[in-house]
Amino acid sequence: MLKSHQFDYYYGKQAEQFTFYRIPKRLFTDSTFADLSSAAKVLYGLMLDRMSLSVSNEWKDDQDRVFIYFTLTEIQELMNCGHNKAVRLLAELDSIKGIGLIERVKQGMGRPNRIYVMNFLVSEEIKDFPKEEVMTSEKGKSRVPEKGSQDFPKKELINTDLNKTEVNETEKNESNRSIYPSKNSHAIEKENEMDRWMEYRDVFKKNIDYEIMMQRYPDSIPEILEILVETACSGSKYFRINSSQIPAERVRERLLSLNSMHVEYVLDAMRDNSSDVKNIRAFLLSALYNASKTINSYYQAKVNHDLYGNPKQGW
Incomplete structure (x- = not known):
């Protein structure tokens, strides 16, 4: 049973001083998402909010697709739930086990999964939107193969040693001609x-x-x-x-x-x-x-x- 609190009323423009998470109304009105739990819809909204950080930092892959980082620990904290429920919510949204609103790509080396937040509009609807409004969505339709779908808890990060990635001009030219060019x-x-x-x-x-x-x-x-x-x-x-x-x-x-x-x-x-x-x-x-x-x-x-x-x- 929830503990009751004594909350006050809003006066004047007080309600406008807060920031809010935005969850697409379509998730609650479109039959496509009828079987998706309310908690999963909220989590999708949190992920959309996290996208703004990725965009400002230009966190994109080599195909210009924006991705985010959202660990299980963070999901448990923000959704106020346990490990098992957090895993279930991710599975509901996932492109392999769930509805396909997110796609998770493992990176290995103790790094958290990349999460691609997919456009909730279906392909036919995207075609009706102005080109400039859906450019990112169109580029994001092709999916990156994923090996496994289980997220892992946050671990110690392994820093990239810049000295090991520096190469001279000759090595750069050679790598450009290689079948597997270096980053x-x-x-x-x-x-x-x-x-x-x-x-x-x-x-x-x-x-x-x-x-x-x-x-x-x-x-x-x-x-x-x-x-x-x-x-x-x-x-x-x-x-x-x-x-x-x-x-x-x-x-x-x-x-x-x-x-x-x-x-x-x-x-x-x-x-x-x-x-x-x-x-x-x-x-x-x-x-x-x-x-x-x-x-x-x-x-x-x-x-x-x-x-x-x-x-x-x-x-």
Whole structure:
């Protein structure tokens, strides 16, 4: 039985300050997906949301098809389910055992599976859309062969040694003539970027006590984690913080110094904030960057308010 909580009403435009996962309405109205469980439909929506990160990082294969990384551990955390259910949900969506909304490709060497999120429109419907709207979908219709379909839990990542991949011009020319050419520098760079993204993800999860915080703030912590990882891995030279341009390296160092108390402080301050926030992600990034400097003032102001009824602005 669910534990009852005392939730408040929405006032004015408060509902607009949140971010939402988008699940295609077609999954609930089209008979094609009638046998797909609601949980699997939600998971597909989470995967579509993860696609935006892949697109911004240009995580594509040599056929220009976008893919994502979504480990079983992450699915269990976001869907609040056990290992077996997470496996079943993936199987429902899978191209081999399920309906075909995702395709998983093993990489080996302890690396997580690549997941191709397929277009939920059928081929006949895609033809009716403007060409520019379905270019990616058309390129994604041919499927990559998959050997096995079982996902594996997250493991220690094996970093790519750039020194071992460097070749001189003669070797490059020879490899170009080979039947099995070696990976080009662009592909190697993309793999290194993926490793870097996942390593930062592990570091931030450890720093903020992710599993514990998920139990307290299950709706907010995944978004906080994504902001931390995306910012740390971004190729931008500067970030706009409180209307100022801050060097990316300084922002990265500040975010890496955060712990669970800082994150909890940001969420508390966010809850107490009554102003109309237009850009939630920018607001949260600024709050996280300033957290280590403003946390003491914020809680001191709350203490002063409770003791003396003299509120001070600590945000």
